[in-house]
Every structure is written in C-alpha cells, then in structure tokens.
Amino acid sequence: MSRLFLMADSQQIVLVVALARPLNTTELAHSGSSSSVVFSHWYMQSILHARGFRYGFEVWWRSRPAKLVGSPVTLPRAVPDEGCVRAIHEDFRHNFRKLESWHLRHRTKILDAKYDKSLAQIQKELRAPAPEQVDTLQFRRSHAILATASSGVQVHVEGPLDLRGTSAWAIDGEPVDLISCEDNVCTFASPVSSSGLELEQVQTLSSVADVHSEFVSVWAARWQQHTTVDWSRFLNFVRAFLPSRPFDLPDIDASMWSRALRRFKPRAARGPDGWARDDLLKLPPQRTAELLGLLRAIEAETQPWPRQLLVGFVCLLSKDNGRTDTQGYRPICVYSVIYRAWAGIRAQQVLAILRGLVPEDLFGFIPGHETTELWYAVQLEVEQCCQAGDRLLGMSTDIV
Known part of the structure; x- marks a missing residue:
C-alpha cells in the first residue's frame, strides 16, 4: 500500500505520495505473528491520523473533492483486505493528481501576474515623465x-x-x-x-x-474676445442665407451612455465636480436614468446646466520651447466627465449628420475623412500646375 507523507508551509499543503513497494496488509495481519499484527494496526492508524489534513485524513476522506466508484464511503478501522486497499490507493492518487493540476494552474497564474507586473514596471520606467506643473x-x-x-x-x-x-x-x-x-x-x-x-x-x-495674474493678462484677451460680440447678426445671417435641414437627435439611452464612458481611460482626469469615470459606470440603473433625464431636460431648455458642470480646471502644459514665461505653457480646460461624455456623444451624432451636408472638400472633424486629405489635394493641384505650366495662387490659415 502507498505510504502517505505530507509537507506543509505557511502558504499551502503539498501532498507527496511515495509509491513504495505494495504491502499486502491482509497477509501481514493473518501471518500469525503478533509483531505482524501490531505493525499492520500501527500502519493503518498512521494513515488515519496522517498530519497535514485538516481534522485528520479520515475527515478529509469523507469530504474529498473526487470520489471514485468502488471506494469505501468511510475508512475502515481494522486492517482492510487487498481490494479495499487498492481502492483507497487509487482514489487518493486521483485526488492528489487533481491537486497537482490545480497547484500548477495557480502557479502559472502567479508567474504570469509577476511577468505582467514586471512589464508594467518597465513600461512605467520608459514612459515619458509627466509634464511639470507651473510653480514659477x-x-x-x-x-x-x-x-x-x-x-x-x-x-x-x-x-x-x-x-x-x-x-x-x-x-x-x-x-x-x-x-x-x-x-x-x-x-x-x-x-x-x-x-x-x-x-x-x-x-x-x-x-x-x-503667476495667476500673468496668465490671465495673456489669455483673457483670447478666451474672452467674443464676450462683446453681437451674435444676433450672425444668427440672422444664418437664418436668411444658409440652407435649412431637419436636425433630430435621438435621446441618449443607458447603453449609449455606457459606451461613451468606456471610451475614457480608467484614470481619466476628473473635473471640479469630482465624478470619475468608474463612479458613473457603477451607478445604479435608477440613478443613471435620472442623470440622463437631467441631460434631456437641459437639452430641452427646461433645466439649466448645474454650476458644477460649467466650471473647469485650467491645467498648463509645457510647450517645450525653451521659454520660462507665460509663452512657454499651453492652457487646457478639464471639465466634468459628465459634460465631456455628453458632448462627445452629441458631437459624434452631429458630425455624422453634417457629413452629408457639407462640401466634399471639407475634411476637418468629418467622419471618414482626415486633414491630411487636404494637403494631398493641394499637392495634386501643385503637381498639375507644374506639369501644365499654369499659375496657382492660394493661402492656408488656421481659424482660432
């Protein structure tokens, strides 16, 4: 019969089965000598009380994960016959092999996790340093x-x-x-x-x-240059001369909202309201429905925008141009994730509608197009004029 050895450390119990030479306990028990009988009983008791099993091997046997057909329900107290011994041995060996397989799988997962962690550490070390914040x-x-x-x-x-x-x-x-x-x-x-x-x-x-005063003096003139503009003249011109088209946007539902949020990185910057991307994804469905209802009411102009969503953090990114004054930094505004998700959904829908209305040579922000197409078209015109000897005049500008 197999002898059972158990080794334990602080993390796990490892079972080792030493398949020794088969021992016919029945013959030992009936050999007639008192020493053989004593040894057989001691051998059986050592198996029943093997260390390393919680509450003993006998209790483990009754609750073992896999139970083979023909194995005894409970371990006999007396010396079993040869058939019972072999059934116990086969059953235990089957459970031990399952434990080995489980241990190898989990060890592989641990090694994979360590490998992924090391790769993440390497990537973190090779990643460009975060831009310095302005303090002087x-x-x-x-x-x-x-x-x-x-x-x-x-x-x-x-x-x-x-x-x-x-x-x-x-x-x-x-x-x-x-x-x-x-x-x-x-x-x-x-x-x-x-x-x-x-x-x-x-x-x-x-x-x-x-520092704040310097940036305000430089950027207020750009950011607030339209505060005194009379927009009614522009809107009246649009109504009078630009073509009118039906423009209906569908309501934002929960699935659309979830997809928009998942486009953000898990650690996307929060706005002044403090809401993070994961906070919004883990909201109960009822609260998400209430939030989408608020956005629909805002679009219908029956509710104003909450003040928390109209305020943004101004972050200054270095231009890496060697300047140490206000001209060395580029300001960006970080608004609420709620506002950014809503704006992203509506902008995508509006651009999809405009795609069929704008001229064919308009490429900026239009789905399916990119600005490089403009430069490709200009290069073609230049090439054609060079070959034909024609004159070509033009200009390029960036509207701010």
Whole structure:
C-alpha cells in the first residue's frame, strides 16, 4: 500500500505520495505473528491520523473533492483486505493528481501576474515623465537707460520697472546690485558704467497671485474676445442665407451612455465636480436614468446646466520651447466627465449628420475623412500646375 507523507508551509499543503513497494496488509495481519499484527494496526492508524489534513485524513476522506466508484464511503478501522486497499490507493492518487493540476494552474497564474507586473514596471520606467506643473515664471526684460548720474550710482530708465517677486539685474551684461527704484530712477549699491545703454532684468515670480495674474493678462484677451460680440447678426445671417435641414437627435439611452464612458481611460482626469469615470459606470440603473433625464431636460431648455458642470480646471502644459514665461505653457480646460461624455456623444451624432451636408472638400472633424486629405489635394493641384505650366495662387490659415 502507498505510504502517505505530507509537507506543509505557511502558504499551502503539498501532498507527496511515495509509491513504495505494495504491502499486502491482509497477509501481514493473518501471518500469525503478533509483531505482524501490531505493525499492520500501527500502519493503518498512521494513515488515519496522517498530519497535514485538516481534522485528520479520515475527515478529509469523507469530504474529498473526487470520489471514485468502488471506494469505501468511510475508512475502515481494522486492517482492510487487498481490494479495499487498492481502492483507497487509487482514489487518493486521483485526488492528489487533481491537486497537482490545480497547484500548477495557480502557479502559472502567479508567474504570469509577476511577468505582467514586471512589464508594467518597465513600461512605467520608459514612459515619458509627466509634464511639470507651473510653480514659477521667469521673465527677461530690458529697459533703456536714458541718463546716468555723475556719481554713477543712479540711472534713469525708460518706463516703470516691475519689482514683484525677485529679480537679478545687469547693465550691458555686468551684474549690478539694485537698492531702490522711484519714478524710474534706479539707485545701485556701487557706481555703474556711464556708458551703459540697457538695464537687464531677470524676474522670477513664485506667488500664486502673481503667476495667476500673468496668465490671465495673456489669455483673457483670447478666451474672452467674443464676450462683446453681437451674435444676433450672425444668427440672422444664418437664418436668411444658409440652407435649412431637419436636425433630430435621438435621446441618449443607458447603453449609449455606457459606451461613451468606456471610451475614457480608467484614470481619466476628473473635473471640479469630482465624478470619475468608474463612479458613473457603477451607478445604479435608477440613478443613471435620472442623470440622463437631467441631460434631456437641459437639452430641452427646461433645466439649466448645474454650476458644477460649467466650471473647469485650467491645467498648463509645457510647450517645450525653451521659454520660462507665460509663452512657454499651453492652457487646457478639464471639465466634468459628465459634460465631456455628453458632448462627445452629441458631437459624434452631429458630425455624422453634417457629413452629408457639407462640401466634399471639407475634411476637418468629418467622419471618414482626415486633414491630411487636404494637403494631398493641394499637392495634386501643385503637381498639375507644374506639369501644365499654369499659375496657382492660394493661402492656408488656421481659424482660432
């Protein structure tokens, strides 16, 4: 009969079956010698109380995963006959092989997970670093010197100086120590050259108020240039001269909404409202239906947009152009995931309708087309004119 050995560690119990030379316990038990009988009973008891099985081997036998036909329901207390011994052996070997197969499968999964983790780590290390956030701005300014005092410690410069933050000063490349500046008259700690033509300033702004003020002064003129535009003239022109077409959009249903959300990356940026992509995907169906009902009411102009959806974070991305002032960064707005998902659905539907209405040579944002088609068409016209000797005039512009 097979002897059973068990080895255990902190993670799992590994069963090892040592298929020794078959032992005919029946013959041992009936050989007549007292030592053979004692050994047979001890051998059977050692199997019943084998260590490593929860509550013992006998309890495990009654609840084992696989039970072969012909195996005893319970283990005998006395020494079994040869047929019973073989049935127990075959049954246990079958269960042990299933355990080995299970262990190998899970070990493969663990190894695959470690491999995937190592690949993810390599990809993370090779990935381009995240863009740096703006914490300081550095400006380089030049001020023409109009006059220099006879003592050499004061100069009169053109235009007012910006003394916010910290600044390093130089006159024609020579560093100077500025003490004060009043009414465009700068006082230095030591005399400067009377032949100096230009006062150079390297200004560093680090306070939130100063950095914000600089970006507002640059970008407000672009972002708010249409606040005073009379849109009624434009709309009246559209109504009077542009062709009218039926324009019906279907209601956004739950499946359409789910597909739009799944197009976002799992860690897509949140807006000021705090809603994440996974938060919206895991909403109960009733809450999702209420949200879609709110969007339909907004489209029907019976409900206003919630303020939380009309506010966006302004993030500044580096242009990598070597500039350290406001011209070195590009602002982008991050609105709510709810608004972005809704806008994506409607934009896709509107563009699909416009595809059959716009001219054939309009490619931007039109489904099935791309802007490279425009340059391909221009190259064809240039080539044809070169071959035919014709003149070709044109221009390219980007509407902001």
